[in-house]
Amino acid sequence: MQEIMQFVSRHPVLSIAWIALLVAVLFTTFKGLASKVKVITRGEATRLINKEDAVVVDLRQRDDFRKGHIAGSINLLPAEVKANNVGELDKHKNKPVIVTDASGMQAQESANALLKAGFEQVYVLKEGIAGWSGENLPLVRGK
Numbered sequence: 465m466q467e468i469m470q471f472v473s474r475h476p477v478l479s480i481a482w483i484a485l486l487v488a489v490l491f492t493t494f495k496g497l498a499s500k501v502k503v504i505t506r507g508e509a510t511r512l513i514n515k516e517d518a519v520v521v522d523l524r525q526r527d528d529f530r531k532g533h534i535a536g537s538i539n540l541l542p543a544e545v546k547a548n549n550v551g552e553l554d555k556h557k558n559k560p561v562i563v564t565d566a567s568g569m570q571a572q573e574s575a576n577a578l579l580k581a582g583f584e585q586v587y588v589l590k591e592g593i594a595g596w597s598g599e600n601l602p603l604v605r606g607k
Contacts, residue, residue, distance in 0.1 A: 501563075501575040504587045506599055509562050512587070518560035521545075521553060523574055524593065528566065532603035534596065537564075545574040548581050560585040568592035 472479045504512070512518035513536075520537035522529050529539040538553050553561070561583050563575040568591045575586045589596065597603055 499572070499576070500579055501572060501586050501588055503568075503590050504562070505590055506596055506601060509587070509589050509596075510601070512560045512562060516560050518562050518587075519553065519556045520562045520564060520589075521574070521578075522593070523563065523565040523571060530606060532597065532605055533593070534564070535602065535604045540574075542570065542574050545577050548577070550578075550581070557583050560587065562587045562589055564589040564596070565592045567594050 509518070509520075513520065513534075520534045522533050522537045522539050523542050523545070524533075524539070525541070526539060529537075533539070538551075540550060540553065544550065561575075561578060563571040563578065563586065565571045568589060571588045571592065575588050578586045591598070593603070
């Protein structure tokens with residue numbers, strides 16, 4: 465214990481940075497565990513799409529969506545989801561909904577908005593479309 469106190473007194477900036485990092489990791493971990501939105505793998509997404517008729521919501525810009533997207537996915541922008549302007553997706557509230565974006569980093573907020581809008585099962589695709597195409601899974605062009 466004395467060594468720890470000595471280290472802290474000699475390296476206050478490093479000690480504060482370490483504590484801040486620890487708090488950030490704990491916060492992120494507990495936030496993920498407490499969230500009703502589950503992050504799923506590509507295998508789980510494929511199973512949901514094939515067995516449970518899941519609907520995929522692609523949050524990327526229209527041009528990126530046209531360059532390649534998961535078959536049958538619906539293209540919505542995060543602003544549309546936030547404003548609850550989900551159009552044809554509204555009729556799929558009782559089906560699993562898989563939210564994806566370019567890398568899987570920005571989909572959580574939109575997924576939470578869908579939950580608040582009454583969608584029952586909402587998931588986020590881990591690593592987004594980048595992970596999907598990195599596994600050589602099929603993408604559809606156009607539309």
